[in-house]
Amino acid sequence: MAKTHVKMNVNGREVESLVEPRTLLIHHLRENLNLTGPHIGCDTTHCGACTVDMNGKSVKSCTVFAVQADGAMITTIEGMAAPDGTLHALQEGFRMMHGLQCGFCTPGMIVRAHRLLQEIPNPTEEEIRFGIAGNLCRCTGYQNIVKAIQYAAAKLSGAPMQEAAE
Amino acid sequence: MPVIPAPFSYHRPKSLAEATALLAEHNDEARVLAGGQSLIPMMKFRLAAPEHLVDVGNISELKGIQRTGNTLIVGAMTTQHELQQSQMLSEAAPILKETSLLIADPQVRYMGTIGGNVANGDPGNDMPAVMLCLDAAYRLTSVTGTRTIKARDFYEGTYATALKTGEILTAIEIPVPPAGHGHAYEKLKRKIGDYATAAAGVVLTTRGGRITTCAIAISNLADKAILATDAAAAVIGTALEKPTLDKAIAAARSIMSPATDTRGTTEYRTSVGGIMVERALKCALARAKG
Numbered sequence: 001m002a003k004t005h006v007k008m009n010v011n012g013r014e015v016e017s018l019v020e021p022r023t024l025l026i027h028h029l030r031e032n033l034n035l036t037g038p039h040i041g042c043d044t045t046h047c048g049a050c051t052v053d054m055n056g057k058s059v060k061s062c063t064v065f066a067v068q069a070d071g072a073m074i075t076t077i078e079g080m081a082a083p084d085g086t087l088h089a090l091q092e093g094f095r096m097m098h099g100l101q102c103g104f105c106t107p108g109m110i111v112r113a114h115r116l117l118q119e120i121p122n123p124t125e126e127e128i129r130f131g132i133a134g135n136l137c138r139c140t141g142y143q144n145i146v147k148a149i150q151y152a153a154a155k156l157s158g159a160p161m162q163e164a165a166e
Numbered sequence: 167m168p169v170i171p172a173p174f175s176y177h178r179p180k181s182l183a184e185a186t187a188l189l190a191e192h193n194d195e196a197r198v199l200a201g202g203q204s205l206i207p208m209m210k211f212r213l214a215a216p217e218h219l220v221d222v223g224n225i226s227e228l229k230g231i232q233r234t235g236n237t238l239i240v241g242a243m244t245t246q247h248e249l250q251q252s253q254m255l256s257e258a259a260p261i262l263k264e265t266s267l268l269i270a271d272p273q274v275r276y277m278g279t280i281g282g283n284v285a286n287g288d289p290g291n292d293m294p295a296v297m298l299c300l301d302a303a304y305r306l307t308s309v310t311g312t313r314t315i316k317a318r319d320f321y322e323g324t325y326a327t328a329l330k331t332g333e334i335l336t337a338i339e340i341p342v343p344p345a346g347h348g349h350a351y352e353k354l355k356r357k358i359g360d361y362a363t364a365a366a367g368v369v370l371t372t373r374g375g376r377i378t379t380c381a382i383a384i385s386n387l388a389d390k391a392i393l394a395t396d397a398a399a400a401v402i403g404t405a406l407e408k409p410t411l412d413k414a415i416a417a418a419r420s421i422m423s424p425a426t427d428t429r430g431t432t433e434y435r436t437s438v439g440g441i442m443v444e445r446a447l448k449c450a451l452a453r454a455k456g
Contacts, residue, residue, distance in 0.1 A: 021176035057276035133358040134271030
């Protein structure tokens with residue numbers, strides 16, 4: 001099958017590739033671009049471990065063809081920290097509030113939470129839970145994930161915050 | 167089980183004319199790709215294996231929400247997320263946003279489109295029942311022209327609709343419901359992201375606290391979304407007193423035929439289907455002004 005030329009901006013870098021039309025975005029990111037932060041969990045649009053940001057939208061990259069992302073701006077977990085390695089407020093929040101245990105869902109959670117905070121900078125707990133409803137975590141029970149996102153929201157808006165997990 | 171789609175040729179037309187020409191050329195071997203949130207999973211499981219995929223994501227003619235007189239015109243490629251952001255839609259027909267928020271999860275709603283939801287013919291989708299309640303019409307375009315068909319005439323069965331090979335759903339025309347109308351969409355589901363165990367939509371108007379017009383439709387309780395016309399007729403002229411309500415619920419249950427599946431048995435789903443109708447009626451009546 002003829003390959004299709006695709007060009008996208010991934011974490012600030014312009015990348016051009018030839019992909020088979022049936023290549024899913026998650027496979028393109030992981031296998032062609034070596035970005036293994038986005039995970040393949042369920043492969044059926046349920047778990048959200050493969051979530052990346054595409055043109056300002058959180059998407060499940062197992063349910064998008066790479067050809068659909070032609071011309072897109074993509075951010076993965078690898079693009080969240082500053083170039084000098086300083087953690088993003090969300091990454092710091094997940095660390096400080098123990099927002100992860102096994103860590104498998106974390107890249108998708110953080111990228112999703114990033115978009116959520118762009119749209120609702122100071123979300124209520126209910127808005128956070130509704131906003132991350134497409135991301136499953138089997139370890140934490142979500143309590144500390146919610147706290148981690150609240151930590152990041154507070155830090156990003158300059159509000160006083162709790163220093164560490166209870 | 168494979169989760170890699172079968173190979174296909176990919177087309178990304180820039181205009182509706184180009185898209186319909188591609189569909190005419192490839193006929194049964196082509197499928198339209200909208201948001202892909204139903205089609206891509208089906209392709210991964212090889213339940214669908216189109217040889218040609220016509221991605222309509224780049225066609226600006228299919229985007230946008232407008233109001234012309236008393237008709238709302240929603241472009242088929244409007245995503246659920248965009249629909250939720252439209253102040254004009256939320257004010258004119260709030261049942262659309264209310265229902266949209268009950269579909270799938272945030273990621274799926276950023277990609278999934280209103281057109282895909284109504285045209286796919288999946289009886290588990292929520293918007294078809296809402297379109298039945300609102301008496302919407304669908305614009306279907308092919309190389310030979312455009313026709314308009316009522317949502318109430320569109321659905322034939324599971325994945326079977328009046329959409330013909332070569333046609334694309336381009337827009338949905340929704341008559342603006344009267345000011346002060348009451349609405350509700352009640353959906354029972356096991357968890358966020360799930361299809362309905364049972365769901366019901368209601369749009370009604372009242373005068374002096376009595377129901378003057380009413381449409382009720384149910385989702386995932388038959389092989390397609392269906393109007394509960396007898397149930398709606400039973401409540402007209404009433405203020406939803408207990409005997410009336412019981413009669414309407416019984417009439418609605420009599421047309422339900424849900425399969426026994428992981429969401430419950432036929433009996434259970436029919437039982438809760440009646441409860442969804444009851445809740446939607448009560449909620450819509452409470453919201454109505456008139």
